[in-house]
Amino acid sequence: GAVVSQHPSWVICKSGTSVKIECRSLDFQATTMFWYRQFPKQSLMLMATSNEGSKATYEQGVEKDKFLINHASLTLSTLTVTSAHPEDSSFYICSVPSTNEKLFFGSGTQLSVL
């Protein structure tokens, strides 16, 4: 069964609105989760590391004020895309490291900003 639950699987929103994506670790507690973004026919690019109980760590070039990350518990991390614009349209995927050092991914969220 699924190790990581991510939803929604797709969302369409108007430009200027905010969208929240949830990522849940189902099988184990995770002090760290990762958020990736994937544009069509491109690979996954790490956006940020979500840390339970502390601030997220953002990769270079990722706007922390635009992509708000909250790691509310050991099983839940959320990514909020604030004031979304068409260029934010992408496939967003979360991942959770397991206890045996392997990384498992959620099913992804396709965001389309009109």
Add this chain to the structure above:
Amino acid sequence: QKEVEQDPGPLSVPEGAIVSLNCTYSNSAFQYFMWYRQYSRKGPELLMYTYSSGNKEDGRFTAQVDKSSKYISLFIRDSQPSDSATYLCAMTQETSGSRLTFGEGTQLTVNP
């Protein structure tokens, strides 16, 4: 130059063929090497996970790592139409297995 290079394909093979997928990398600190399979608009699914150089086999899949050449491979034997997907190599130098660096992915189609 990208840290991880992977031929994006597309690669098309007949059912039953042996498929060879490859990645090269430049960072000699990478220690953990993975292959993921990704169906369209789905999250990547971990196929193979190896540490350092050597071979690992799991069913129809064999992963090879040659750290001296900075080259990794995934072989798929007796390929099936259900193997049609994008295959991503990934690697990391961190012991936690996190913060992966991905290749571009190779799009594979297995024709019945």
